[in-house]
Amino acid sequence: METLKENFERLSAKIKTSGKPAAAWFPQYTTTSLLNTENWWEALAVCEYALDTCEDETLTEDFFELIFSAFDCNVEVDLNEEEYEFWWEKVMQVCDRVAEFSGAGWAQKGAKYSEARYGKRDMSFLFPYYEKAADMGWAEAEATVAYWKFMGFYCEQDKEEGERRFAALSSPEALLWGKHYRAFAEEFTGNKEKALQIRKELLEELPEGHRLRAHTYAALGDAIDREEGGVAEEAAYYEKSLEIVPNLYTLKNLATLYFRYPELGKPKELGFELWEKAWHAGVWSAANFLGYNYQEEEWQDMPKAIEWLEKGMLYCELYSAYELALIYLYSDDYKNVERGLMCLDRCVEGDYVTGIEGLAIVYFNGDLVEEDMNRAKELLEKAVELGSGNAAYRIGWMYERGFLSEKPDYVKAMECYEKAASMENADGYCRAALYLANGYSGVTDAVKSREYYEKAAELGSCFALIELSFLYENGDGVEKSYEKAFELCSKAAGEEYPYAMFRVGFYLEKGVLGEARLEEAFGWYVKAAEAGDMDAVFALGRCYKHGIGTEEDFDKALECFSKGAEKNESRCLTELGLAYENGNGVEENPQKAVEYMTQAAEQNYGYAQFKMGEYNFFGYGSCLEDNKKAVEWYEKAVANEVPMAMIRIGEYYLYDYDSLNESEKAYSYFKKAADEYEWYSEGLGICYEMGIGVEDNETEAFKYYTLAADSGNVTSMYRTGLCYYNGVGVKENYAEAYRWFTDAAGHENVGATYYLGKMLMYGEGCTPDPETAIQWLMKAAEKNNDKAQFELGNAYLMGNGVEENDEIAMEWFEKAAENGNEKALKITGRRRK
Template sequence: MRTLQERFEELSDRIKTSGKPAAAWFPKYTTTSLLNAENWWEALAVCEYALDTKEDEKLTERFFELIFSAFDCNVEVDLNEEEYAFWWGKVMQVCDRVAEFSGAGWSQKGAQYSEARYGVRDMKYLFPYYEKAAAMGWAEAEATVAYWLYMGFYCDQDQKEGERRFAALSSPEAIYWGKYYRAFIEEFTGNKEKALTMRRELLGELPEGHRLRAHIYAALGDMLDREEGNVAEEAAYFEKSLEIVPNLYSLKNLATLYFHYPELGKPKELAFELWEKAWHAGVWSAANFLGFNYQEEEWLDMPKAIEWLEKGMLYGESYSAYELALIYLYNNDYKNVERGLMCMERCVEDNYIEGYEELANVYFKGELVEQDITRTSQLLEKAVTLGSGNAAYRLGWMYEHGFLSEEPDYVKAMASYEKAASLGNADGYCRAALYLANGYAGVKDAEKSKKYYEKAAEMGACFALVELAFLYENGDGVEKDYKKAFELLHKAAQDEYPYAMYRIGLYLEKGIISEPQLEEAFNWYQKAVEAEDVDAIFALGRCYKNGFGTEENMDKAFEWFAKGAEREEPRCLTELGMAYENGNGVEENPNKAVEYIQQAADMDYGYAQFKMGDYFLFGYGPCLEDNKQAVEWYEKAIANEIPLAMIRMGEYYLYDYDKLNESEKAFGYFKKAAEYKWYSEGIGICYEMGIGVEDNETEAFKYYTLAANNGNVTSMYRTGLCYYNGVGVKQNYTEAYRCFNDAVGNENIPATYYLGKMMMYGEGCTPDPDTAIQWLQKAAENGSDKAQFELGNAYLMGNGVEENDEIAMEWFEKAAENGNEKALKITGRRK
């Protein structure tokens, strides 16, 4: 089979021996015929023949421009490596020869280097070759160089020199191109209306069919904002440009419009055709669109996607290389780690930020390659220098978690987060705000924290909206404003942020800004669950359990808690455990109860840790009584700020369960629980008896009262005692009677005795011996020695009962057996 070089040499020989001058061949080639690769090769041979025979330079120049107006791209794209090498050498040869008399040669040579394949492409030639073309009076190059200098494209910016070059444009063609570029300068500096006017005026000046008209139509299309409903007008401009130059870059833009906007009435398949045409016209980025869309479900064809991405990478398209890398690294059907890493390294060579970030991810995870934290940080640091806020954020995360130093370095983490913020990274703003709010890096600044959250919120970070809501909820650095918090949550919910939906549900359920709206809260929880929020799964289970916003339904509650448990939500696991403990919606099962509770406790969920402490303290299911294990679990729960566990530990030391004689330790636990507004009788006892703290009857009474008001039954009784005996408060039988009555209603036996005694003698109430006997009888039967003695007195004296010395002695004997001092004297027993 003949090589490309051999075929070209045959063509060249045929043309040279045709007997016709080169100029006679020129009319044969048109914009239509040159789309055929064989015709283009023949035209190139004709161009070379014209150069050999010294054909008229102007005619040769125009012919050269025609055949290199993107038709050369159509030829090169399907060449193999060897054929491309021949093609490149031949093109460079022809460009160099044309450059001897025309700037067209230099400008085309620069363009070829800027659009060549990987390994050949070299952008450093673009500006100097265009300068050479401009120096030779090539009109388009003169205007282009002026524009590049003014804007700083492909060269150091020099607006003064750019202006000078624009002013020096003299030929009509150069002036046309100068106006074309001037419009871009106006557009880039924000004067869109002026740019639009300039382009329309230029269209009026240019002859019909002039190539520059195609570029102006394309620019007019690019100016239009699709979101303002200008899609049809934009498409019309691109279509006009292609009527003049059928292989212009507008092909790609038009394809994109046809693909995304059905109102244009074009089949999506047409977009694929146009993207392919754009590719053949040298619009290498069209490969990105083809490679991406062939991975989408509707058009899924992975072999085609890979084919186009490989083509894109061949022509230096970093996005194509990146997409290929993802396929080769993570798609099991096409996995090729070695090639995937090569593609990613290609991205790095091209300073493609996403390539740096993903390759850093590969080295950090250590799944596809050996983990290399140093390489990870190097890649991220380079990405930061290229302007990646995401890379700066990830460096901050690595410092925070101790990957870049022996211990977490919060100062460097904060510096990285602030760098990320300065690069416009919303996560960086959020994390820096969190640090400033809590002083993690040694600096606490609530105002600056708020500003950072606000900045992140402006950038659309829903997390920041929620955090701002928390600030307004808690009054951190701002005045408490629940309505403002609710508005912020609503804004995040509009962006379908699941946690915000859950929080809205909480607001409505708890009636934070209005009366509770349980049904509406339930609806928001459902929305949050649909958006995959785990907190809302727990909330829905709780709604069904308690009948909030829906009918109480333990089966459904159990179902939702089970779903949360599958997601390892510790509250749901705990609820499942308690369901099995109490037989709510399921049959009681101590083993399963402990299994679920322990699973949640092992996840460091404080309430579950408290429950495990109780299981071991009291002995439940598979957990045998074991105070040591109970204490270990309680201490874990205390570390997670569970006041119930603090109270349990206080009781452990106060009542000396293990005979340690360390009752003074109890006060610290009770005091800590009190800081969370959890009170038990224990702290009052410590103050009253001076256990672990200086005795203080006033403080004892205060805490008994606080605990009683929180429903602590023993404290109701002890508050009554304080009033009865005048401990820490002025003696007041009426208040004592009220407190004892409250405690009796909660089955407190010591209070039952006092209630009976006070009714017997009319202390703080109207005497009622008959009812008093009933209360004393109840207390006595439940082991109260004082009630037993008082009953003995009643039968001895005939108070509320018929006098009966025999029954009286029976009760005195029982009281004596229980150590009652007065009864011991009456019965003559020893203690």
């Protein structure tokens, strides 16, 4: 099989022996024929022949420009390494020879270095070679160098020099190219109208078919704002440019329009075709589009995606290298860790920030290579130098969690977060704001914290919007405003931020803006839950469980709680535990109740820890009665600010269940529950009344008894009644005592039942009613209340409310005596047991 070199030598020999001068060959090559690879190689041989035979330099220059107007790219793209080496050497030889008399040679040589494959690409040649071309009077280069100097592209910016060069343009061709670049300069400085005017004037000056017309049409298309509905107009300009130069860079842009905008009426497949044509025209970035879209579900073809990304990486497209790295490192079907790391190394070499950060993550995780925090930090620092605020944020995160020091270094973390913020990184703003709000690095500044959140919100951070909503909700450093909080949450929800959707639902459910809108709240919970927000999943389950904004449906509630439980959402695990405990929507199953509650409790969820305390204290399911374990769980719940657990531990010490004789410990638990959470039980009143853990104070005792009684604590209702009956902490008042005893007796409190019977018997604070009194006393006596039993003995002895009966009276006295009643012991002559 003939090699590329042999083929070229054969073509050269044919031309040299044809007997025709080179100029006679020139006309047979056109923009259409040069798209054929064989024709291009033949044209290159003709160009070399023209140089060998000293053909007219102007004619040779024009022919050289024709064959190197991106047609050369079409030839090189499919060459193997050996063939590419021959192509490169031959092209460079021709460029050097043309450069002896034309700046076109220098310009093309600089362009070749800037567009070469990996290993040969060298951008440092681009400007100096173009400058040589300009100095030799090549029109296009003269205008190009003026523009680059003015803008600082590929060289140090010097606007004065740029202006001088623009002013020095004199040839008709140079002046035309000068206008072309002047339009770009106006556009970059914000004067789009001026740029448009220049381009329209340029089109009037340029003859039909002139190559610069194609570039002008392309520039007009690039300048159109798609968001303002200019897609069709943009496509039309690109199509016009390609009518003049069929292999222009606009192929890629037109492909993208056809692919993304169905209103243009073009099949998406045409996008792939045009991207491939763009690739053959030397638009190496087209490989990125092909590699990306062949990974998408509709067009998925991973071998093709890899093929195009490899081609892109070959021509130094760093996005292609990064995408390849992701495939080789993380795709099970195409895993090649060594090559994946090589791709990321290319990104590092090419200063591609995303790839640099990607390699840092690889060293941080330590899954694919040995973990190396210092290397990760070194890479991130390089990314920071390249302007990555995200990298600065990541370094801060590493300091915060102690990955770069023996323990978390919040000061250095804050420095990094502020660095990230200075680079307009939203995460940096948010983290710095959090630090300033809470003083994590030793400095607290609520005003600056809010300002950082506001800047992050301006950058589109939904997290910042939520944090700002909390500030307005709570009035932290701003005027309290539920309306503003709701507005901020709604804005984030509009960006499909799941937690914001949940918060909008929460506001609507709780009616913070007025009347609760439960059906709307339910709708937002559904959206947020579908987006994967676990708060919303729990809230949705709660809605179904209690019929909030929808019909009560235990099956759907359990479905939601089960979904949350799969993600180890502690509240959902707890709800499943409660469902199995109480048989709500499922068959009662103590074993499963304990399993789910244990999972939730082990995640440090306070209420589940309290329930585990209950299970162990009372003995439930697989939990045996174990006060020690119960107290351990209660203490964990107390640490998580669960007031019910505070009450339980207080009772544990007060009533001395394990004979520890440490009742004084009870007071602090009862007091914390009361003062911080307004949870009351009789325990705190007892502590004050009896001086347990605190100096005795009957007034305080009465206060806390009544607070607990008002909150529904039955024992405290009874004790409040006792205070009024005996004048403890309050003036004696039988009527009030009777009222409180009535309430407590209605809740089956035995002591209150006795006092209610006694007061009715003797008319204390009420109208005497011995018959009714007997009923209440009997109820208490049957619960072994010795005082009620003694009073019944008296009633039968004296015939109060019942017929007099000494025998029955003695039976009740005997029962009272058995229960230790002092008066009954004297009557019966018994000794205390």
